[in-house]
Amino acid sequence: MLFYLTLIFCCQLIGELLIAASGLPVPGPVVGMALLFIGLLARGSIPDDLNAVADTLLTHLSLLFVPAGVGVMLHARLIGSELVPISVSCLLYTSDAADDLLQV
Secondary structure: OHHHHHHHHHHHHHHHHHHHHHOOOOOHHHHHHHHHHHHHHHHOOOOHHHHHHHHHHHHOHHHHHHHHHHHHHHOHHHHHHOHHHHHHHHHHHOOOHHHHHHHO
């Protein structure tokens, strides 16, 4: 199982290195996940141990959100005082209007 955990992290590292070298605006872990997916397609199946490692990571995925939640709670007053600019920027830059503004 340690081999497959190392394989997952190596795919992520390779993805990070490819993004750093190419400068593409894509997160490195996404590229690493695509590389792992391509490798699994070439293999034709998912090894049982890799499946067990992935299931274990997914069952504990919520733990990765704890630091972000603590940060939000720690800075709740600051976020509350800047709620309007934060909301406007989130709405603006997640909408199609952002594409129009960035092309100007």
